[in-house]
Amino acid sequence: MQIINGQIFLEEVPVTTLAATYGTPTYVYEENRIRANFRRALAAFRKYYDDFRFFYAIKANNNLAVANILRQEGAGIDAASVNEILLAQKLGLGGEDVMFSGNFLSDDDIRQGLESGVIFNLDDISLLPRVIKLGRPEFLSFRVNPGYGKSEVGDFVTNAGPGAKFGVHPDQVMDAYRLAKEAGVKRFGAHMMPGSCIRDPEYFRFITELLMDIIGHAARELDINFDFIDLGGGLGIPYKHEDHLLDIEKAASLVADVFQKKIAEYGLKPPRLMMEPARYFVGDAGYILGQVHAIKDSYSRIIGTDVSMNILARPAMYGSYHHIYVNGREDEPRTKVGLCGQVCENTDFWVRDRELPSGIALNDIIVVENAGAYGYAMSYQYNGRLKPAEVLVNGKQHWLIRERETIEDLVRNVTVPKHLQR
Ligand SMILES: Cc1ncc(COP(=O)(O)O)c(C=O)c1O
Numbered sequence: 001m002q003i004i005n006g007q008i009f010l011e012e013v014p015v016t017t018l019a020a021t022y023g024t025p026t027y028v029y030e031e032n033r034i035r036a037n038f039r040r041a042l043a044a045f046r047k048y049y050d051d052f053r054f055f056y057a058i059k060a061n062n063n064l065a066v067a068n069i070l071r072q073e074g075a076g077i078d079a080a081s082v083n084e085i086l087l088a089q090k091l092g093l094g095g096e097d098v099m100f101s102g103n104f105l106s107d108d109d110i111r112q113g114l115e116s117g118v119i120f121n122l123d124d125i126s127l128l129p130r131v132i133k134l135g136r137p138e139f140l141s142f143r144v145n146p147g148y149g150k151s152e153v154g155d156f157v158t159n160a161g162p163g164a165k166f167g168v169h170p171d172q173v174m175d176a177y178r179l180a181k182e183a184g185v186k187r188f189g190a191h192m193m194p195g196s197c198i199r200d201p202e203y204f205r206f207i208t209e210l211l212m213d214i215i216g217h218a219a220r221e222l223d224i225n226f227d228f229i230d231l232g233g234g235l236g237i238p239y240k241h242e243d244h245l246l247d248i249e250k251a252a253s254l255v256a257d258v259f260q261k262k263i264a265e266y267g268l269k270p271p272r273l274m275m276e277p278a279r280y281f282v283g284d285a286g287y288i289l290g291q292v293h294a295i296k297d298s299y300s301r302i303i304g305t306d307v308s309m310n311i312l313a314r315p316a317m318y319g320s321y322h323h324i325y326v327n328g329r330e331d332e333p334r335t336k337v338g339l340c341g342q343v344c345e346n347t348d349f350w351v352r353d354r355e356l357p358s359g360i361a362l363n364d365i366i367v368v369e370n371a372g373a374y375g376y377a378m379s380y381q382y383n384g385r386l387k388p389a390e391v392l393v394n395g396k397q398h399w400l401i402r403e404r405e406t407i408e409d410l411v412r413n414v415t416v417p418k419h420l421q422r
Pocket residue numbers: 057060078101159193195196197232233234235276277278279280373
């Protein structure tokens with residue numbers, strides 16, 4: 001994003017052009033920023049450990065245009081459901097380029113996951129007999145819950161530790177791999193996901209050490225090797241302008257250092273090191289263009305926009321912060337106002353007491369920052385409000401990569417029985 005003479009550009013396209021061409025609300029992604037984010041992170045980790053690979057957690061933004069950018073950069077796919085395995089297949093990825101980390105799976109999920117031939121990452125020891133019964137994969141990973149979890153985007157997002165629903169308890173890890181070995185599994189991986197939006201490099205060192213100790217003991221006692229260790233996602237981005245960036249170089253060097261020390265300590269055959277971030281790649285490359293449709297002066301001043309909680313769920317879901325720019329007014333003095341969407345819920349009043357340009361007026365275009373991850377993917381149709389369009393920009397070029405929904409999408413799959421039709 002750049003601001004030239006007060007006008008906001010995404011890559012080199014004025015937001016006024018994008019809003020006029022595609023309407024609002026619209027998600028816009030900067031292709032070059034996604035590529036730069038990926039390359040920066042990959043270079044950092046490869047510098048300290050050659051055999052390193054990223055899988056992209058497609059749940060954060062499942063637009064195939066966006067996912068194809070990351071595929072072109074060399075990412076595999078982390079799939080949270082069978083449908084995400086199918087999305088990976090639409091990218092031409094399968095087999096060991098895809099990791100299936102579903103949780104609380106049905107037999108159908110297991111069957112389809114096995115048939116697809118992707119790497120199975122089991123969330124619980126109780127799944128093992130069912131997986132063995134339905135297909136006995138040769139290659140298996142377990143998602144370990146190492147006992148700690150941390151989130152910089154609210155406690156609700158903490159994916160590990162005693163309060164989380166995910167992963168195998170450390171006390172069950174040995175049994176999990178033993179049973180898998182006894183059942184004929186030949187190749188093993190290990191996985192965890194203990195951080196969300198972490199900007200402290202030391203935390204990545206800490207959790208790597210934790211997992212390597214758990215895995216090291218299992219490898220030694222069971223005489224097994226690990227093909228890969230996957231440290232999950234969680235590479236953080238700053239949502240507030242006063243927040244610092246994650247020092248990715250430092251995170252990579254601390255992780256690689258403790259990883260190699262633990263390989264030596266436990267006498268492991270060096271495994272591939274993997275991570276499966278999403279937010280770090282796409283979070284700050286995505287924006288929502290919205291428009292001011294009404295301004296109310298009541299108990300306080302409220303700016304009404306078309307960026308509702310169904311378009312961007314994160315603030316209403318877990319109080320997350322997103323910076324807002326107002327096109328053409330960034331140089332104006334600021335006043336404290338609130339800003340909301342058009343949905344009939346008070347959680348849709350998602351910005352309170354925010355310093356916004358004092359001249360903000362009807363029809364102004366707003367730009368919501370850091371919306372590329374868990375934005376469109378979490379949108380929904382409440383209040384008959386439809387899902388927005390998605391657009392990709394690269395330099396001066398722009399493409400519609402998902403059409404805005406219409407009323408047809410609201411009634412698709414709905415059947416009204418005959419006796420209710422008159
Ligand atoms: C298993 C798993 N892997 C990866 C990710 C991606 O996390 P992030 O976007 O924080 O990098 C998530 C997010 O919830 C996840 O659950």
